[in-house]
Amino acid sequence: MKLSCLLASAFLFSINMLIAAPGKAQRLEEVDVTVNLKRQSLREGIRQIQQQSAFKFAYVASQLSPYDNITMPAERRSVLQTLNLLLENTELAWSLNGNTIVITEKRGTDPPLLSARVITVSGKVTDEKGNGLPNVTITIKNGGGGTITDVNGHFTVRVPDEKTIIVFSMIGYASVEIAAGSSTPLNIILKEENTFPQ
Structure with a gap:
């Protein structure tokens, strides 16, 4: 005791x-x-x-x-x-x-079979006019870590599998959630949020 x-x-x-x-x-x-x-x-x-x-x-x-x-x-x-x-x-x-x-x-890094299933997802985040968006935050839903887009809106992120939900967010834009395996590459369009005066 x-x-x-x-x-x-x-x-x-x-x-x-x-x-x-x-x-x-x-x-x-x-x-x-x-x-x-x-x-x-x-x-x-x-x-x-x-x-x-x-x-x-x-x-x-x-x-x-x-x-x-x-x-x-x-x-x-x-x-x-x-x-x-x-x-x-x-x-x-x-x-x-x-x-x-x-x-x-981080959890689950030791079993080799788990590591083998990790996939790399890449793509581009743009606004509604097709302009690449830099510094968009990319996170794994219900998990830690993530990355951000580069100056041209491109990104690469590692996820456990194709069913993993990836969240794209940026201040002033509506967040987007999408499964990692939805398409290759992932082309994400963020729409500006409507803001109303207080």
């Missing part, structure tokens, strides 16, 4: 649980931050996001410690875009609980 209590205490001590202050939950794509890293740690990137937003983070410190050489040019991006870029070349994923971003290790 004492051993169980000690293990539980040690685990809780190793987790940086920063509980969000009460208030209205924010959307990751609606809050902009500027993160500037020059061969610095992932934890420093997280610290900068926390300083500039109401989001808090929960993570196991030992899982973040290997990532200590990250470079990210100072640029205004949404929290969602920043988070995806920070975790892009890691074995980490994120999920959102209220205003708390929980970072965990």
Whole structure:
């Protein structure tokens, strides 16, 4: 019993649980931050996001410690875009609980058969006039991670299978959800949202 209590205490001590202050939950794509890293740690990137937003983070410190050489040019991006870029070349994923971003290790990376089924989906996101849209956020529904489109609207993302739902979102445009295997390549058109004065 004492051993169980000690293990539980040690685990809780190793987790940086920063509980969000009460208030209205924010959307990751609606809050902009500027993160500037020059061969610095992932934890420093997280610290900068926390300083500039109401989001808090929960993570196991030992899982973040290997990532200590990250470079990210100072640029205004949404929290969602920043988070995806920070975790892009890691074995980490994120999920959102209220205003708390929980970072965990990716699941299911060890069985070789599962890895073999991973597929790569590519395509282009445009507006209704056919113009490529840069910095569109692309995420896997009910899962962490993702990517953003390049300056011409092109993207490439890895998903578990063809039935996986991919979500395309950008401020000012209506989000689009589509199955990864709907077409090859995926050509997505985002329509501007109608905005009404308050």
